[in-house]
Amino acid sequence: MKIETIAVHAGAEVDSSTGAVAPPIHLSTTYEHGPASEEIHGYSYIREKNPTQSRLEEALAQLDGGEAAAVFSSGMAAGVAILQTLPPGSNVIFPDDIYVTFRRLYRDFLPNWGIHSTVVDQQNLAGLKAAIRPNTRLVWVDTPSNPLMKISDIKAISEIAHASNVPVLVDNTFATPIIQRPIGLGADIVLYSTTKYFGGHSDVQGGALVLGKRSDLVKKLLSVRQVLGSVSSPFNSWLVLRGLRTLPCRMERHSSNANAIATALKKASNVEAVFYPGLLTHEGHDIAKRQMKYFGGMLSFQVRGGYDQAVRVASRVKLFLNATSLGGTESLIEHRASNEGEYSTAQPNLLRLSVGLEHPDDIIEDLLQALR
Numbered sequence: 001m002k003i004e005t006i007a008v009h010a011g012a013e014v015d016s017s018t019g020a021v022a023p024p025i026h027l028s029t030t031y032e033h034g035p036a037s038e039e040i041h042g043y044s045y046i047r048e049k050n051p052t053q054s055r056l057e058e059a060l061a062q063l064d065g066g067e068a069a070a071v072f073s074s075g076m077a078a079g080v081a082i083l084q085t086l087p088p089g090s091n092v093i094f095p096d097d098i099y100v101t102f103r104r105l106y107r108d109f110l111p112n113w114g115i116h117s118t119v120v121d122q123q124n125l126a127g128l129k130a131a132i133r134p135n136t137r138l139v140w141v142d143t144p145s146n147p148l149m150k151i152s153d154i155k156a157i158s159e160i161a162h163a164s165n166v167p168v169l170v171d172n173t174f175a176t177p178i179i180q181r182p183i184g185l186g187a188d189i190v191l192y193s194t195t196k197y198f199g200g201h202s203d204v205q206g207g208a209l210v211l212g213k214r215s216d217l218v219k220k221l222l223s224v225r226q227v228l229g230s231v232s233s234p235f236n237s238w239l240v241l242r243g244l245r246t247l248p249c250r251m252e253r254h255s256s257n258a259n260a261i262a263t264a265l266k267k268a269s270n271v272e273a274v275f276y277p278g279l280l281t282h283e284g285h286d287i288a289k290r291q292m293k294y295f296g297g298m299l300s301f302q303v304r305g306g307y308d309q310a311v312r313v314a315s316r317v318k319l320f321l322n323a324t325s326l327g328g329t330e331s332l333i334e335h336r337a338s339n340e341g342e343y344s345t346a347q348p349n350l351l352r353l354s355v356g357l358e359h360p361d362d363i364i365e366d367l368l369q370a371l372r
């Protein structure tokens with residue numbers, strides 16, 4: 001079945017008790033069990049699971065071609081859950097360009113859990129291979145990366161890691177399964193902040209892990225989630241489930257809009273560099289073309305000059321909103337270094353765009369007038 005059809009039908013069974021076509025939301029915190037705590041209806045307590053969350057997990061596993069999925073209260077909670085399953089003494093290899101809160105996590109939190117991290121440029125496959133040690137338990141990939149839109153070769157990295165029996169996780173938040181399906185390329189675990197494109201309307205927070213194989217890891221993850229309390233609430237699960245029905249249509253439009261903007265920015269005289277994998281000049285374009293269906297709705301660019309010139313552009317836009325996050329219907333602009341603060345590695349003249357669903361002419365015109 002094609003992914004557009006899966007997006008509409010996965011986890012969308014008609015409610016058997018009422019015939020409701022839209023999924024019901026059960027807010028109950030507790031479910032009837034037998035006198036010796038026998039599970040009768042498949043649910044027990046809300047911190048474990050709820051029916052809407054189960055529907056969402058079924059849909060996400062299908063979309064990514066995985067055997068199992070676990071949904072969390074946020075993308076961070078999902079990423080942390082995987083790391084919580086690793087024994088102390090483990091080593092994890094992270095990419096140098098990564099979602100900033102994960103950088104904060106590996107700098108400030110992982111050492112306290114006895115987990116060692118190594119940071120590498122994953123464009124350099126020989127360097128990645130050399131970084132794998134006997135205690136390496138995970139290779140973490142973020143492609144396209146945040147905010148530099150670096151492209152990592154999921155297939156090549158998976159082959160290298162698997163040769164040492166190390167599993168690979170791909171943060172697929174920017175691409176979504178509509179554009180890139182890491183499990184099919186050899187990765188073992190896919191991570192999402194569903195707060196972004198899945199929700200799609202800047203009004204819900206969530207996270208997810210999709211696993212290629214239904215292994216012991218699923219049980220460990222569900223245990224971490226239950227004990228640390230990072231389940232997705234019924235209503236948040238419902239909003240993400242609702243969002244994913246239109247995900248294929250939206251990703252197509254986000255991508256064509258971003259492509260038009262990248263092309264226009266590339267010609268603008270006040271722009272020093274544009275980072276968008278759809279551009280022929282992007283260093284990861286060939287790999288992106290192989291592993292992505294479109295090139296996504298995220299891009300970043302450097303304004304000629306420095307910090308002041310970049311902030312000036314961000315202050316002059318009229319349609320773009322200055323706001324963090326991404327994946328909503330509205331176009332957003334952000335001076336990334338000031339948002340990321342002390343953990344940032346972003347250049348002082350870098351602006352990041354989350355390209356929305358407006359008509360491309362209007363958002364291009366807005367950026368060009370701000371750059372003048």
Ligand SMILES: *Cc1c(COP(=O)(O)O)cnc(C)c1O
Nearest residue numbers: 074075076099146173193195206
């Ligand atoms: C936002 C984001 C996260 C974190 O997700 P939250 O839902 O905010 O916790 C992780 N990875 C990427 C690439 C993101 O953009």
